[in-house]
Structures are given as structure tokens and as C-alpha cells.
Amino acid sequence: MKTTILTGICAFALLGGTAYAQENERKSRPVPTKETPKGYISGGAIMYDIDSSNFGAQVRGGYNFHPNFALEGEASLGLVDEDGDFTNASDGVDWHIGGFAVAKVPVSGNSSVFVRGGYFYGEYSIDDDRDRYKVDFDLDGFAYGAGVEIGINDRNSIRLEYTAYDFRGEPEGDAGDEGSVSISGGLPSLAASWVYRF
Numbered sequence: 001m002k003t004t005i006l007t008g009i010c011a012f013a014l015l016g017g018t019a020y021a022q023e024n025e026r027k028s029r030p031v032p033t034k035e036t037p038k039g040y041i042s043g044g045a046i047m048y049d050i051d052s053s054n055f056g057a058q059v060r061g062g063y064n065f066h067p068n069f070a071l072e073g074e075a076s077l078g079l080v081d082e083d084g085d086f087t088n089a090s091d092g093v094d095w096h097i098g099g100f101a102v103a104k105v106p107v108s109g110n111s112s113v114f115v116r117g118g119y120f121y122g123e124y125s126i127d128d129d130r131d132r133y134k135v136d137f138d139l140d141g142f143a144y145g146a147g148v149e150i151g152i153n154d155r156n157s158i159r160l161e162y163t164a165y166d167f168r169g170e171p172e173g174d175a176g177d178e179g180s181v182s183i184s185g186g187l188p189s190l191a192a193s194w195v196y197r198f
Helices: 002-028 173-178
Strands: 039-047 055-066 069-080 089-108 111-128 134-151 156-171 183-197
Touching: 039 069, 055 089, 055 183, 089 134, 111 156, 134 183
Parallel strands: none
Antiparallel strands: 039 055, 039 183, 055 069, 069 089, 089 111, 111 134, 134 156, 156 183
């Protein structure tokens, strides 16, 4: 009888010790941390010049190599040109591409404010609606701006920004052979887009 009782006590102690060791091992395991998305893509609309009615569609892709710094590329396609007030000509951005360095500061949750600077290249055209002439200009120059990204959740956000595109442009093709026509200036633009992080 004593032997049976001792055997039961030893078995109970052994089972209890095993369960305790397993529980401690489970607690000591590191808890997997949720990985912060580093890549992002976006799509939206751009108003090329806040003083005109030039509008386009814009896409962007970037990578956050640090919580406060990112590199991104963008491209846009002009959809609506500005009509002249006293002429039958229209003008506007046909397309553009650019690369930027971005510095950002988180402000609340998944939201942040940012500044950015980079270089862009594009095409600008002046077109007579009666098809008497059309001149295309190659544009390039530095661009800089700032904006805010409003987080919806850890993957999605809305981005609002202002960018100034400073440019010089030379006409393409035969129009450029004369060397007498060139344009320069700045395009103060506004853009709104939906951002997805991955």
C-alpha cells in the first residue's frame, strides 16, 4: 500500500514538474513583433499649376529605408490642358517622371508630415486647337515640396502635398533648331493620392 502511494506521489510530482517546465519555456519564447511595412505605392490626381486648369493622373512608388527617410519615384500623365483666354491654343503638361528623397516625421499613429526634394523630366506642349501648329517642350529641373500623410490603418493612408517644379524647357524636333525659343519658370502643384504600404 505504501509503495502504491509513493509511486502515485512521484508520478504526480513528475507530471507537475514537466508541465511547469513547458509553461516556463512557452513564456520565455520571444513574441514575434509585427513587421512595419517599408514599401509603398500610391495613385491619385495632380493639379500641375494652381493658377491654371492643368490636371493629370499620378502614380508613385517608394521605399522607407529608415522610419524617417525614404526614396520614391513618380510619374504622371496630363489629362486636362489649359485653354487660352483670347486664343484657340491650349497648353499643358503631357507627362512627367521624377525621383525624390523624402524626410518624414510621425505625428500621430500612422500619420506623418514630410518634406521632399528631387529632380524631374517631362514634356509640355502648346497646341493650336485648329491644328495649325503644335510645339512640344522637353522640361527638366529640380522639384521640392511638403505634405501630410493621414493614416487610415497600418497599410492605407491619404496623402496631400504641395510640390514646386522649377524647370527650363527647349522645343523638340525642328522647332528646337532655331535656338530662339525656350521656356522657364515654375509649376506650383497640388496632389492628392491613396497610399498602400506593403
